[in-house]
Amino acid sequence: MLSQLQFLKLWHKIAIYSYKFVNMDTVVLRKNRKNKYLLVAVPAFLLVGYFVYAAATKKRSLDVKRSEIVIRPVEDAFFEDFIVFQAKVEPLNSMLINVAEGGSVQEIFIENGDRVTKGQPLARLYNPNTELSYVTQETSIIEQVNNLDKAKLDLRNQELNLAKDLVAIEHDYQDAKTQYDLNEKLFKEEILSANEWQKTKENFRFQKERKNIIQQSIQKEKQANAVQISQINQSKVFMQKSLEILRTNKKNFLVTAPLAGRISSFEPILGKNYTVGESIGKIDVMKGYKLLAEVDEYYLEKISEGQKGHIEYNGENINVAVTKVIPEVKNGRFIAELNFTDGKVPDLKQGLSFGVRLTLSEKKKSTVLSKGAFYADTSGKWIFIAKGGKAVRKDIKLGRENPLYYEVVSGLQPGDSIITSAYTDYKSIEVLNINN
Incomplete structure (x- = not known):
C-alpha cells in the first residue's frame, strides 16, 4: 500500500502529464472545449482520491490525559511462579x-x-418409640434367658433321677449277687433244690443285664445332656451379650465426649x-x-x-x-x-x-510485565507501548503469571513503557495521543 508521500508524488506527476497532454501541439480540425474540462476534472478527481485514501489509511487515534493512564516499564528480573x-x-x-x-x-x-x-x-436425647422398643426387647431377652435356665435345670433333674434309679438298680444287683453266691454253696452241698437254684441264677442274670443297660443308658443320656447344656450355655452367652448391647444402646441417648478437647x-x-x-x-x-x-x-x-x-x-x-x-x-x-x-x-x-x-517453581531470570487492568480487555494478546507523547498498539504474547507479574514470551523488550491501566475505551484505537 502506498504511503501518503508516495501518493502525493504520483498525483503531482499525473497532473503534469495531464497538463502537457492537453496543451501539446496537435493538428485539430476544430475547437473542442472538452480539453479544457479535462484539465480541470483530472486534478480535482486526484485530489478527492487523495483525501479518500488518507482517510482510509490513517490510523485511528485518541487523545488521553496522562493522569488517566498508568504506565509501567517492562523489566528484566527474576520471575517466581507463586500464588x-x-x-x-x-x-x-x-x-x-x-x-x-x-x-x-x-x-x-x-x-x-x-x-x-x-x-x-x-x-x-429421647425417643419414646425407641425406648419402648428397648423395653420390649429387654423383656423378651430376659424371658428367653429364664427359659434356657429352666431347660438346663430340667436336664440336671433328669440326670439326678437317672442317678437315683441307678442306685436302686445297683442295690437290687448286689442283693441278687449275694443270693447267688449263697445259693451256689447250698446247691453244691445239695441243700438247695435244683429249681430254686435255677430261679436264683435267672434273677442274678436279669439284675446284671438290667444294671448294664441302665448304666449305658445313663452314660448316653449324660453325653446328650452335656451337649444340650453346652448349647444352652452358648445361647445364654449370646443372650447376655445382646442384653448388654441393648442396655448400652439405651445409654446412647446420653451423648458423651469421645475424647478430651474443646467442643466446637x-x-x-x-x-x-x-x-x-x-x-x-x-x-x-x-x-x-x-x-x-x-x-x-x-x-x-x-x-x-x-x-x-x-x-x-x-x-x-x-x-x-x-x-x-x-x-x-x-x-x-x-x-x-x-x-x-x-x-x-x-x-x-x-x-x-x-x-x-x-x-510453584524456582526463581528464573525473565522478561516480566507488571500486572494491570489491561489484561481483562486484551487477554494478554496486545498492548500499548508508550514512547514520547504517543502510545502505539502492538501484538504480544504472555506466558506464566504470579500475583505481581506476567512473564513476557514475545513482543516486548526490557525498557519498553507499557500502559497497564484498563483498555475499555481503547479496544478499536491504534494510537493514543498522551497529553499532560
Missing part, C-alpha cells in the same frame, strides 16, 4: 460427635467452646430431632494446628503435596508445606491442607486467617 491465597487455622486433629440413637434433644449440659473430658455428658460447632436446640449418624458437633484436640485453604480450581493441577510456602505472623515468616490436596471441586474451589515445617508451631488461635504465599 497467594487465604488459609484458616484449624486444630491438627478433630473428631465428629455423631448421634448413635436418634431422638429429640431433651437436655444440654455444655456450651459451644467449652473444654471437655473423655466421657463427659454433652446432651441427652456444637449448637443443639431443645426439642430438635437428630437422626442416627447425624453430627451434633466436633471435638478439637488442642495439640497442634494446621491450615486449611479453599483454592481456585485453576490451580488444581499446579498444587501438589510437598510444595513449600510461608505465612507472615508477628512480623516473621513461618514456613509451611502442602500435606494434603482434596481434589473435589465445589463452587469452583478445592481444599488444600498445610502444616508447619519449622518444628515449632507458633501460638495460634483457631479461626485466624493468613495469606499463604505458595511457591
Whole structure:
C-alpha cells in the first residue's frame, strides 16, 4: 500500500502529464472545449482520491490525559511462579460427635467452646418409640434367658433321677449277687433244690443285664445332656451379650465426649430431632494446628503435596508445606491442607486467617510485565507501548503469571513503557495521543 508521500508524488506527476497532454501541439480540425474540462476534472478527481485514501489509511487515534493512564516499564528480573491465597487455622486433629440413637434433644449440659473430658455428658436425647422398643426387647431377652435356665435345670433333674434309679438298680444287683453266691454253696452241698437254684441264677442274670443297660443308658443320656447344656450355655452367652448391647444402646441417648478437647460447632436446640449418624458437633484436640485453604480450581493441577510456602505472623515468616490436596471441586474451589515445617508451631488461635504465599517453581531470570487492568480487555494478546507523547498498539504474547507479574514470551523488550491501566475505551484505537 502506498504511503501518503508516495501518493502525493504520483498525483503531482499525473497532473503534469495531464497538463502537457492537453496543451501539446496537435493538428485539430476544430475547437473542442472538452480539453479544457479535462484539465480541470483530472486534478480535482486526484485530489478527492487523495483525501479518500488518507482517510482510509490513517490510523485511528485518541487523545488521553496522562493522569488517566498508568504506565509501567517492562523489566528484566527474576520471575517466581507463586500464588497467594487465604488459609484458616484449624486444630491438627478433630473428631465428629455423631448421634448413635436418634431422638429429640431433651437436655444440654455444655456450651459451644467449652473444654471437655473423655466421657463427659454433652446432651441427652429421647425417643419414646425407641425406648419402648428397648423395653420390649429387654423383656423378651430376659424371658428367653429364664427359659434356657429352666431347660438346663430340667436336664440336671433328669440326670439326678437317672442317678437315683441307678442306685436302686445297683442295690437290687448286689442283693441278687449275694443270693447267688449263697445259693451256689447250698446247691453244691445239695441243700438247695435244683429249681430254686435255677430261679436264683435267672434273677442274678436279669439284675446284671438290667444294671448294664441302665448304666449305658445313663452314660448316653449324660453325653446328650452335656451337649444340650453346652448349647444352652452358648445361647445364654449370646443372650447376655445382646442384653448388654441393648442396655448400652439405651445409654446412647446420653451423648458423651469421645475424647478430651474443646467442643466446637456444637449448637443443639431443645426439642430438635437428630437422626442416627447425624453430627451434633466436633471435638478439637488442642495439640497442634494446621491450615486449611479453599483454592481456585485453576490451580488444581499446579498444587501438589510437598510444595513449600510461608505465612507472615508477628512480623516473621513461618514456613509451611502442602500435606494434603482434596481434589473435589465445589463452587469452583478445592481444599488444600498445610502444616508447619519449622518444628515449632507458633501460638495460634483457631479461626485466624493468613495469606499463604505458595511457591510453584524456582526463581528464573525473565522478561516480566507488571500486572494491570489491561489484561481483562486484551487477554494478554496486545498492548500499548508508550514512547514520547504517543502510545502505539502492538501484538504480544504472555506466558506464566504470579500475583505481581506476567512473564513476557514475545513482543516486548526490557525498557519498553507499557500502559497497564484498563483498555475499555481503547479496544478499536491504534494510537493514543498522551497529553499532560
